[in-house]
Amino acid sequence: MTYPDSSQPSDFIRAIISEDLRTNKNDGRLVTRFPPEPNGYLHIGHAKSIFLNFGVASEYKGGICNLRFDDTNPSKEDVKYVESIKEDVRWLGFDWNDRLFYASDYFDTLYDYAVELIKKGKAYVDSLNAEEIRAYRGTLTEPGKNSPWRDRSVEENLKLFERMRAGEFDEGAHVLRTKIDMAAPNINMRDPALYRILKVPHHRTGDKWHIYPMYDFTHCLSDSIEGVTHSLCTLEFQDHRPLYDWVLDELGIQNHPQQIEFARLNISYTVMSKRMLHKLVDRGDVSGWNDPRMPTLQGLRRRGYTAKSIRNFCNRIGVAKRDAVVDMALLEHSVREDLNQHAPRVMAVLHPLRLIIENYPENQVEELDAANHPNDETMGTRKILFSRVLYVDQDDFRETPPKKFYRLTPGHEVRLRYAYLITCVGVVKDEQTGQIIELRCTYDPATRGGSSPDGRKVKATIHWVSATHSLPAEVRLYDHLFATSNPNAVESGKDFISNLNPASLKTLRDARVELSLKDAVPGTRYQFERHAYFCVDQVDSSDDALVFNRTVALRDTWAKVQQIQTKSEDK
RNA sequence: UGGGGGAUCGUCUAAUGGCAGGACGGCAGACUCUGACUCUGUCUAUCAAGGUUCGAAUCCUUGUCCCCCAGCCA
Numbered sequence: 001m002t003y004p005d006s007s008q009p010s011d012f013i014r015a016i017i018s019e020d021l022r023t024n025k026n027d028g029r030l031v032t033r034f035p036p037e038p039n040g041y042l043h044i045g046h047a048k049s050i051f052l053n054f055g056v057a058s059e060y061k062g063g064i065c066n067l068r069f070d071d072t073n074p075s076k077e078d079v080k081y082v083e084s085i086k087e088d089v090r091w092l093g094f095d096w097n098d099r100l101f102y103a104s105d106y107f108d109t110l111y112d113y114a115v116e117l118i119k120k121g122k123a124y125v126d127s128l129n130a131e132e133i134r135a136y137r138g139t140l141t142e143p144g145k146n147s148p149w150r151d152r153s154v155e156e157n158l159k160l161f162e163r164m165r166a167g168e169f170d171e172g173a174h175v176l177r178t179k180i181d182m183a184a185p186n187i188n189m190r191d192p193a194l195y196r197i198l199k200v201p202h203h204r205t206g207d208k209w210h211i212y213p214m215y216d217f218t219h220c221l222s223d224s225i226e227g228v229t230h231s232l233c234t235l236e237f238q239d240h241r242p243l244y245d246w247v248l249d250e251l252g253i254q255n256h257p258q259q260i261e262f263a264r265l266n267i268s269y270t271v272m273s274k275r276m277l278h279k280l281v282d283r284g285d286v287s288g289w290n291d292p293r294m295p296t297l298q299g300l301r302r303r304g305y306t307a308k309s310i311r312n313f314c315n316r317i318g319v320a321k322r323d324a325v326v327d328m329a330l331l332e333h334s335v336r337e338d339l340n341q342h343a344p345r346v347m348a349v350l351h352p353l354r355l356i357i358e359n360y361p362e363n364q365v366e367e368l369d370a371a372n373h374p375n376d377e378t379m380g381t382r383k384i385l386f387s388r389v390l391y392v393d394q395d396d397f398r399e400t401p402p403k404k405f406y407r408l409t410p411g412h413e414v415r416l417r418y419a420y421l422i423t424c425v426g427v428v429k430d431e432q433t434g435q436i437i438e439l440r441c442t443y444d445p446a447t448r449g450g451s452s453p454d455g456r457k458v459k460a461t462i463h464w465v466s467a468t469h470s471l472p473a474e475v476r477l478y479d480h481l482f483a484t485s486n487p488n489a490v491e492s493g494k495d496f497i498s499n500l501n502p503a504s505l506k507t508l509r510d511a512r513v514e515l516s517l518k519d520a521v522p523g524t525r526y527q528f529e530r531h532a533y534f535c536v537d538q539v540d541s542s543d544d545a546l547v548f549n550r551t552v553a554l555r556d557t558w559a560k561v562q563q564i565q566t567k568s569e570d571k
Numbered sequence: 572u573g574g575g576g577g578a579u580c581g582u583c584u585a586a587u588g589g590c591a592g593g594a595c596g597g598c599a600g601a602c603u604c605u606g607a608c609u610c611u612g613u614c615u616a617u618c619a620a621g622g623u624u625c626g627a628a629u630c631c632u633u634g635u636c637c638c639c640c641a642g643c644c645a
Contacts, residue, residue, distance in 0.1 A: 196643035
C-alpha cells in the first residue's frame with residue numbers, strides 16, 4: 001500500500017517529519033497515533049487522519065503508528081464503538097500490530113501527574129460551580145478573574161483531590177484546575193480544568209474511578225507515554241497547543257511530542273460533523289449509521305466503496321492548513337477508477353420494457369458468450385441466455401427520437417449486446433394511457449454474437465435480459481444526501497436539514513437482472529453495463545430477494561446532451 | 572473590537588527568490604459491441620495595493636476577506 005515516491009504528494013507535515021528525521025530529532029524515531037474517541041462511528045474525515053498517521057509512519061523506516069482510544073469521557077463512550085472503529089481501521093487496510101492503547105490505561109499515571117502538579121502549586125481544586133467558572137472566565141475581549149479557591153494550600157488541594165477520587169463529592173461539586181493565568185489572551189490558558197467528577201462507570205475501568213481527566217491533560221501525556229513524536233490533529237486544536245506544551249513542560253516530561261495541526265476534511269453535498277450525522281440518524285432521514293448515503297465508513301462500505309478507492313482519494317486530496325471543501329466528484333472519480341478496473345460487468349434492466357423478436361422461434365433459447373470485462377480477458381466470459389421475449393430499458397427507446405439519439409427507434413437497427421442486431425418494426429401501446437408497453441422487433445440471424453458479417457455499422461449497442469431467463473431485483477439508486485453543495489448554507493431560521501436531497505434514494509422494485517447474478521454474494525460489486533456500479537446490499541439482500549445499491553453512476557455523456565437539449569427547448 | 576490560524580485555476584493541491592505544475596471538473600475531438608473505459612487537444616489561478624530585487628506566489632509594509640476559541644466535550 002505504499003504510494004510511489006515520485007508521485008507522492010509532498011505536504012508540510014511530511015516536510016517537518018523529514019527534516020526532524022534528517023536532524024536526528026527524537027533519536028531518529030517516528031511515532032504517530034490515530035486517537036479516536038469511542039463515542040461514534042468513523043467517517044471519511046477520520047479516514048483522512050488514519051491515512052495520514054498510518055501512511056506517514058509506513059513511509060519511513062521504523063515508523064510506527066498507534067491506535068489509541070481517547071476514552072476519557074465514559075458518559076458518551078461505549079465498547080460497541082471501540083469494536084466498530086477497530087473494524088473500520090482494519091477494513092481501510094491499516095494495521096496497528098501490537099500498538100493498541102487506551103487513554104484509560106494511563107488513569108493511574110495521570111492521577112499521579114495531577115498530584116505532582118498540585119504539589120508544585122500548578123493546580124488547585126476549585127469549588128465554583130460550572131456556571132460560576134464560566135462567569136469567572138471572562139470573555140474573548142475581557143480577562144477573567146481568579147477563583148476565590150485559587151489560593152488553597154497544597155495540603156488542602158491534595159486532600160480534596162483525594163476525596164474527589166474517593167467519590168465523596170457529587171458531580172460538579174469540585175474540579176481540578178491548572179493554575180496558569182486568568183488574564184491570558186488565549187482562553188484555553190485561563191486555568192483550564194484537568195479533572196472533573198463523573199459518577200459514571202467506564203467501559204474499561206468499571207467503577208474504579210469517580211473522576212476522569214480532561215482531553216488537554218490526557219492527550220499530551222498519553223502521547224508522551226507512548227513515545228509519540230508527532231501528534232497530528234485538526235486545526236481547532238491550534239489554540240490548545242500552548243496547553244499541550246505547558247502540561248509537559250511543567251511536569252518536566254522528557255519525551256515531548258510535537259503537535260501539528262492540519263485542516264479537517266469537508267466534502268461537498270454532505271456533512272461530516274458527528275452532531276449532524278447523529279441528527280440525521282435520530283430523525284430517521286437515513287436508515288442508520290450504515291445507510292449507504294452516509295459519509296461514514298460503514299455507509300460507504302455498504303454503498304460499495306472500496307477501501308482502496310478511499311485511500312486513493314485521501315492520497316489525492318493532500319494535507320494542508322487551509323479550510324477546504326473537496327468536490328464530491330473527486331470521491332466518485334476515485335471509486336469509479338477502482339471499480340472500472342475490477343468490477344465484473346453484467347446486464348440489468350432497471351425500467352423494463354417488453355421487447356418481442358417477431359422472427360425468433362417461439363421456444364428457442366440460445367446460450368451466448370459475454371465477456372466479464374471488455375478490457376481484461378483474464379476475468380473470463382460467462383453464458384447469457386437469449387430468447388424471443390426480452391426486456392430492455394425504457395430509456396433506450398424513443399418513438400420520436402430527439403437529435404443525436406442513437407438507440408432503439410422505429411425502423412432503426414441497433415445491437416443487443418453480445419446477441420443480435422435488431423430492428424424495431426412496431427410499438428404496442430396501452431389503449432387507455434397511450435403508454436408504450438411493448439416493442440416489436442426483428443432480428444438478423446446472421447449477426448449472432450453481435451457481429452455484422454457484412455461490416456455494416458450500428459450507432460448503438462443496448463443491454464437486455466431475457467424475460468424468462470432473468471431475475472427480479474430491487475435496485476436502490478443513491479444520489480447526494482444533500483441537494484446543495486454546502487448543506488450548511490441556509491436561510492436564517494432553517495438548518496441543514498432543509499437542504500436534504502428528497503431524491504437521494506429512489507427504490508426500483510421491478511428491475512430484472514441476468515441469471516448469473518442468482519447467487520450473488522452480499523458485498524460483491526458489479527457494473528450493470530451502461531448504468532452504474534452496484535454492490536449487493538449486505539443488510540437486505542437475500543437469495544430470494546436480491547437488493548443492489550448503486551455505488552456511483554457511470555459517466556453519462558448522453559445525459560448531458562439531453563440536458564442541454566431540454567434547456568434549449570425551454571428557451 | 573482579545574487570541575490563534577488561513578488566502579494559488581470552478582474544486583483540491585504543488586512550486587520555500589528563478590518557466591505557476593498535477594489531479595478532479597468543464598469543453599472539443601478520436602476510438603468503441605457499454606454514449607463507459609482509453610487517448611488527444613483545450614480552458615481557467617497566485618486576495619489587494621505599495622515596496623525590496625536582475626528576478627517575488629515566495630521577502631517587507633499596509634489593507635481586505637475567511638475559519639477557529641468563552642465545555643466540568645474531544
